[in-house]
Amino acid sequence: MSILSDAHFHNEEAAYAWVETQVWPEGPVCPHCGERHRIGKLKGKSTRIGVRKCYACRKPFTVKVGTIFEDSHIPMRIWLQAVYLLSASKKGFSSNQLHRTLKVSLKSAWFLSHRIREAMRAGSLSPPLGGSGSSGVVEADETFIGRKKGVPKPKGGTAHKHAVLSLVERGGGVRSVHIGNTRADTILPIVNENIAKEAKVFTDDAATYYNKLDGFAGHESVSHSSGEYVRGEVHTNTVENYFSIFKRGMKGVYQHCGEKHLHRYLAEYDFRYNNRVGLGVDDSARAVKAVKGVVGKRLTYRTTNRKVNDADDANKANGEGS
Numbered sequence: 001m002s003i004l005s006d007a008h009f010h011n012e013e014a015a016y017a018w019v020e021t022q023v024w025p026e027g028p029v030c031p032h033c034g035e036r037h038r039i040g041k042l043k044g045k046s047t048r049i050g051v052r053k054c055y056a057c058r059k060p061f062t063v064k065v066g067t068i069f070e071d072s073h074i075p076m077r078i079w080l081q082a083v084y085l086l087s088a089s090k091k092g093f094s095s096n097q098l099h100r101t102l103k104v105s106l107k108s109a110w111f112l113s114h115r116i117r118e119a120m121r122a123g124s125l126s127p128p129l130g131g132s133g134s135s136g137v138v139e140a141d142e143t144f145i146g147r148k149k150g151v152p153k154p155k156g157g158t159a160h161k162h163a164v165l166s167l168v169e170r171g172g173g174v175r176s177v178h179i180g181n182t183r184a185d186t187i188l189p190i191v192n193e194n195i196a197k198e199a200k201v202f203t204d205d206a207a208t209y210y211n212k213l214d215g216f217a218g219h220e221s222v223s224h225s226s227g228e229y230v231r232g233e234v235h236t237n238t239v240e241n242y243f244s245i246f247k248r249g250m251k252g253v254y255q256h257c258g259e260k261h262l263h264r265y266l267a268e269y270d271f272r273y274n275n276r277v278g279l280g281v282d283d284s285a286r287a288v289k290a291v292k293g294v295v296g297k298r299l300t301y302r303t304t305n306r307k308v309n310d311a312d313d314a315n316k317a318n319g320e321g322s
Ligand SMILES: [Zn+2]
Pocket: 030, 031, 032, 033, 034, 035, 054, 055, 056, 057, 058, 059
């Protein structure tokens, strides 16, 4: 029996029950009033799967309320297949491939994958990288990807590309941000906010503004411009390895991505890296983590992206590859 033979990938009731276990580990919670005890399960032939009734506020609900699954007509078992595929594929899984594999429309495939990326997005309350209990070393670097709309390619430089800043804790997690430019006043606040003060920060010398870093346990850089890549423990190979997974995936699987969606693709790659096998998280456990992240993401999705624009992008498949 393969993993994909599990009942929650095929049976709608099993799919709901599985999601309920992840989202409500201590039993159902009314999304309308927070009630945990006086809740009943509605049964009967005409009742939709997973419907509960709260006897405190008298309202019905399912586990979908307030999650990325809300307002979707796609069966839960198909959602779970999509979550698994996106969680397990190291370089990503394109909307086109999802469309063919799950036999949903291309537009649905696109909605599914962007909502799942939203579920994968880390909360803003995550502790800073490199703090106590970690390796205490964080590498910081920027990379450039894609093509800005309407910006001609300069003779040299990267002004026509989108910039990404990634911070990688050695032996730990990554945090990536799509940044509008690579000026010190853009980068330093992100570094200060996301790296613990007890950490040592390693960078390359391209970013001389990192010399303005202070308050950390240390800051060292290797001089890539003069051919120096490793000096003892000082190097940025970990963050560069991360960039290579991200870039190979974006190039091979997604090909192009609109600027306004870049942060979600970054969330997807960060999520898989933060929950990788090397940290003891296998494909199934990673999919469970993604499903645990579905709660509270729906509103963010709505406010950051007007539905009209999304539908437009979906029709064009947003330039994703096959
Ligand atoms: Zn209630």
